[in-house]
Amino acid sequence: MLAVVLENPLYLQYAFAGCIVLAILTLPLKDIISVGFYDISDFFVTGMITFFITYGVLIAKPDLLSTMHFVGIFFVSMIAIMLMNILVILPFKGRAENSSITSIYQLEGKEGKISIPILLNQTGEVIVYTGFTRVNKMAKIYENDDGITTIPINENVLVMEVKDRVLYVLPYDNSIKTIAKPVATWNENKKKKIKKNRLRRK
Incomplete structure (x- = not known):
């Protein structure tokens, strides 16, 4: 043959x-x-x-x-x-x-957005932007004391931990305390002087 x-x-x-x-x-x-x-x-x-x-x-x-x-x-x-x-x-x-x-593992601490909703003890998906690239990874809810059991689609999250190639995330607003922006004080004295002058004129 x-x-x-x-x-x-x-x-x-x-x-x-x-x-x-x-x-x-x-x-x-x-x-x-x-x-x-x-x-x-x-x-x-x-x-x-x-x-x-x-x-x-x-x-x-x-x-x-x-x-x-x-x-x-x-x-x-x-x-x-x-x-x-x-x-x-x-x-x-x-x-x-x-x-x-x-x-x-470099995605720890990065912000992302949920593309597939995450339920308790179930896996969803998160999109993490790194520079000009977009990375889609499996995600689960990070253990927390705030009673967070679901994260809906399009929710902003923070990657708290990477384990077994799965990202463990929490909603961004619940995972980081909002820090108030400091108020500028350089012109406070000037404002006080203007206020005093107005009172004197009255």
């Missing part, structure tokens, strides 16, 4: 397209069907690369093509993909995850 496919450019194109489709369809199974640094999706990507190279060899020098050459190209491609996973993809993924974990 493989020999028949390798001898026909049209079959090679079909095999190449089939590997692309299977690689996409098996993406959800990457973490389930895998062996070390090589998973089911990588297998079909390897097949796609191998059929592509084989097609080029068949067009350029058909005399050099054989089943053993195909198997050799397949294993070389497989090793190349494994090395790319080990040296490039996994380290990049690890750095991205660490960055994500670090950034979520």
Whole structure:
């Protein structure tokens, strides 16, 4: 069967397209069907690369093509993909995850707005604005002595704590005491003098 496919450019194109489709369809199974640094999706990507190279060899020098050459190209491609996973993809993924974990804890003390209402012991969603970006995160009600059991949509909140990648929030007005703005006193003496002058004139 493989020999028949390798001898026909049209079959090679079909095999190449089939590997692309299977690689996409098996993406959800990457973490389930895998062996070390090589998973089911990588297998079909390897097949796609191998059929592509084989097609080029068949067009350029058909005399050099054989089943053993195909198997050799397949294993070389497989090793190349494994090395790319080990040296490039996994380290990049690890750095991205660490960055994500670090950034979520930086949301503590930030203001946000409820996008999905939060009920007691249930999870809602809060939108937190950080600079020019908007972050949507799961949120719960922070433990409090004020009897707050629900936070409605569009309510302004303050992120009190981040735990297990969930933001614990309280309504902004209930979590921070309003501090009165200081009244300017630099012109008080002037006001008193004006008031005294008016009384004297009377």
